[in-house]
Amino acid sequence: MSLVQGVYGVRGNLELLACDARDGLWVFWFNADLDTDPLETPDVPPGSWSAGLAFAAGHRYVDAQILQSALGPNHLEVLALTEDGVLQSWFWSPGPGFQRRVTDAATAVARFHATHDEGALFVTVERVDGARSHLVSCTSDYPSRGWFEAVDGPGFPEDAAGAVIDAGIASDTVQPGTARSASSTRDGGTTELTWRDASGAIRHLGVPTL
Incomplete structure (x- = not known):
């Protein structure tokens, strides 16, 4: 599961990506605008989440x-x-929606984390044998991407279960390994917490940044 603040909307909507338990991926977006901002999406008013959009059918995903x-x-x-x-x-x-590239980033991957900088992607992967490597993809052939070995890359984020529990959520309602944290500019600065509860449902809580 992954959340990022995007550029859509007046104030930057939140984009949430999640793996389906059996097949494909889901994406949702949160309307981060204020009630006083121009209403661009009556079906998703400010302060609410959209319905999910399913894509990438045909594969079972374990992280995204x-x-x-x-x-x-x-x-x-x-x-x-x-x-x-x-x-x-x-x-x-816009228009075509989600498209898979011909070239995959890596194989034999156990886990990964990526960052973005001016169109370039920097990825750290941990292989199934425990070895770590770093990859970079530049913008020269965009929207196609090639992947090349790099000398350094991003670290792996810590599990955010502690932050979720500190925000008042009972620990037995947070599935282990599912809690994530991201930052946004909502309300002057917000820590966006997401996790799966005991039933597997996705939960979201915004905590003001002090």
């Missing part, structure tokens, strides 16, 4: 990450890890 791209305009990047260790590369653009 969504990133706001500087390219496009306003494209989104998705990296999605299948249960057999293939790290797929996707992007979203």
